[in-house]
Amino acid sequence: MALLKDRVAIITGGSRGIGRAIVSSFAKEGALCAFTFSSSSKEAEALSTELKAMGSRVMCERVDVRDYEGVKEFVEKVKEEFGGLDILVNNAGINKDKSIIMMTHEDWQDVIDVNLTGVFNFTKACIVTFLKQKSGCIINMSSVSGLSPLPGQASYASAKSGVIGLTKALAREVAPYNVRVNAIAPGFIETDMVKSLNENYRKKILDLIPFKRLGTTEEVAQGCVYLASDYASYITGQVLTIDGGLSI
Numbered sequence: 001m002a003l004l005k006d007r008v009a010i011i012t013g014g015s016r017g018i019g020r021a022i023v024s025s026f027a028k029e030g031a032l033c034a035f036t037f038s039s040s041s042k043e044a045e046a047l048s049t050e051l052k053a054m055g056s057r058v059m060c061e062r063v064d065v066r067d068y069e070g071v072k073e074f075v076e077k078v079k080e081e082f083g084g085l086d087i088l089v090n091n092a093g094i095n096k097d098k099s100i101i102m103m104t105h106e107d108w109q110d111v112i113d114v115n116l117t118g119v120f121n122f123t124k125a126c127i128v129t130f131l132k133q134k135s136g137c138i139i140n141m142s143s144v145s146g147l148s149p150l151p152g153q154a155s156y157a158s159a160k161s162g163v164i165g166l167t168k169a170l171a172r173e174v175a176p177y178n179v180r181v182n183a184i185a186p187g188f189i190e191t192d193m194v195k196s197l198n199e200n201y202r203k204k205i206l207d208l209i210p211f212k213r214l215g216t217t218e219e220v221a222q223g224c225v226y227l228a229s230d231y232a233s234y235i236t237g238q239v240l241t242i243d244g245g246l247s248i
């Protein structure tokens with residue numbers, strides 16, 4: 001049985017990494033997927049072509065999550081093209097980890113703008129639709145860094161713990177309208193974001209993870225499918241940690 005049959009989902013940052021796996025998994029579960037990217041147009045087009053060839057309904061567009069006007073336009077286009085909106089996955093994110101001494105105001109602002117304000121922008125553009133129809137589901141990509149950060153993560157941890165605060169506050173606010181809001185906190189997942197870690201640091205991280213391996217994008221995507229599905233109908237305001245035991 002397809003868990004997300006005919007649901008319309010927006011996934012931000014679907015061109016690469018975790019977002020790409022979420023788009024693929026949602027499409028396989030029968031969802032109509034509209035995803036965004038920032039610069040990877042080739043990767044986005046390739047994914048869209050691949051899924052359409054499998055019979056899925058998919059659309060993708062370059063939308064910077066920082067640009068509220070562009071975000072609103074995209075959300076309206078999705079509703080028109082797919083005839084509704086059921087799920088929002090705020091996945092797009094960046095990191096610019098460095099010590100506070102080296103961190104510039106620009107570094108700080110970029111990380112807050114994409115990871116936190118981007119979530120606010122897409123949420124604000126979708127929420128009235130969800131409230132009016134008295135159903136909807138929002139999943140926000142946080143991080144274990146939002147719960148228990150490592151050194152050098154002041155900006156990223158602030159943004160990701162901010163995402164958890166936003167998730168919990170909004171979950172309370174919109175629960176009377178049957179709208180669920182949850183977060184996922186992945187640990188270290190094998191994507192471009194983690195490839196930049198040097199070998200030494202990578203070894204140290206592996207030592208800290210009880211499973212002694214990084215997670216896969218599919219493992220995070222499956223958590224997302226679960227939270228978006230009716231199996232999670234009584235779950236809101238929660239943080240699903242997918243980290244191989246790192247945060248135990």
Ligand SMILES: NC(=O)c1ccc[n+]([C@@H]2O[C@H](COP(=O)([O-])OP(=O)(O)OC[C@H]3O[C@@H](n4cnc5c(N)ncnc54)[C@H](OP(=O)(O)O)[C@@H]3O)[C@@H](O)[C@H]2O)c1
Nearest residue numbers: 013015017018038039040064065092093143188189191193
């Ligand atoms: N990988 C991990 O270990 C890990 C752990 C915890 C949490 N997370 C979180 O999981 C999410 C996905 O991470 P990932 O590892 O899959 O990252 P990734 O491989 O670097 O992919 C990031 C995605 O976000 C998009 N994006 C970046 N800036 C954007 C902007 N301004 N507007 C719109 N889209 C933008 C990128 O688009 P382009 O392809 O066009 O650049 C890409 O699709 C992020 O929120 C990240 O913080 C990741």
